[in-house]
Amino acid sequence: MKLMNDMTYYVKEAFVSFLRGGVMSITSVTTITISLAIFGLILIFSMNLKEFASILESQVDVTVYLNNTYNDNDRQALEKKLAESKDVEEFNFISKDEALQRLKKELKEEDLLLSALESNPLPDSIELKIKSSLSVHKIIKELRAEFNFIDDIFYGQEIVEKVNKFTQVIRIIGTILVVLLGIASMFIVSNTIKLTVYARKEEIEIMKLVGATNGFIRMPYIIEGIVQGFLGSLVAVIIIMFSYPQIVNNLKDILPFIPFVTNSAELLVLYSKLIFSGIFLGVIGSLISVRKFLDV
């Protein structure tokens, strides 16, 4: 009962002060909106990059050529190793006969050339699909060390390395941007709320003198911070909701090979992240700004 009573007071005070804040409240909400809209766009950008990078990474194929010295036991050991490896998506044994068939198919009419051969010159091989390009080197090293009947390993070394470097750089830049922007928004929000609190410095002092506890004084400001953060992030989400599909539509024609994230579940997670960040910014901002005025 007492709690409900207090809560009504806190919420009422928060809204009254928010409305009375006028231009200042609008400034605060706008600041949160701008910060979170930029923050959101960066998150979306990095989400798309991640998607792009993971598609590039998933397309790494490795072919392992075997020499003639192995027996069935050796082959079973190798396949067992591949089956147990977490990095290998799938593998496929290609015997020298199959390889020849394939080659014949690919060459079609020119198979006369092949018919001229007395024996099959192709080796047995295993085709691997690797989950992430990052683990290619590790797998190759392990296979070479363990199995001496491996003749040669072929993979698009240069492409894989370039993709690796690119995705790593992009991830680092994205993380730095997001962190910097987060700090900047928090700073702006806490300063805006500090202005609101500063305008009520006298009020806080009087509250303390008539025996209000710090918690009692803080509560309306925290709720006001929540209101500001929520409104700010809501506007940011609405902006992104409307602008992102537009951006995707425009870019799809220019960059058809990029798989843009349009999955609504993923976007929903992003929107709730933004709303949560907005509320978090509001609360932390108001806590930082009230703290200073509480030691009377």
Added chain:
Amino acid sequence: MIQMYNVSKVYNNGVRALDNINIEIERGEFIFLIGPSGAGKSTFLKLIFREELPTEGHVIIDGRNIERLKQNKVPYLRRNIGVVFQNFKLLKNKNVYENVAFALRVTGVSEGVISRQTKSVLELVGLLHKARMYPEQLSGGEQQRVCIARALVNDPAILLTDEPTGNLDPTISNEIMKMLKEINLRGTTVIMATHSKAIVDRMRERVVVLKDGRLIKDNERGLYSYEADE
């Protein structure tokens, strides 16, 4: 109720506002605190509701040493002490009713109790008909009475008033004195800092005289005089 032992207060700027004060004040007393400006009257009051801490000595309120009082217990001490500030300290953006109700609201009592007690105390100071007005719309005397109402609404054990009749005409200040005496008779300890010779001499209560931070005189049923008794 209130005890001070060898209390001195030196502010950060080096001003020695109080110098070795010893006093005991019993429950239900009415005390005039007099002395020239800058004698330490306001500091004396501030120590009692712990707006300031003593530099030396001990201040004991209702058996509790205020220096040892934890920060989070201070609000509960203050709820038991009503203060009428020299400069009123009313909230400009709240109306009369809200200003008074506020002191009760922070204690977390129900809205029904708040409403009942606020109205009754506003009636006591004769301002119930102006409950919806804002402080700026009131005269100095009326603001003074709002401040008194706020100090009383908690039914505090101690009432501190700093120049409560300072800028009021004699009729109103007489009314306020009558009110303070009534409150005192109901059991509240009243300490009043004042410059008004007329009031002190008429009331004949205990008079404590401060001069340059020292307690130079403490008389039962005293008169208004800064001079130390020979």
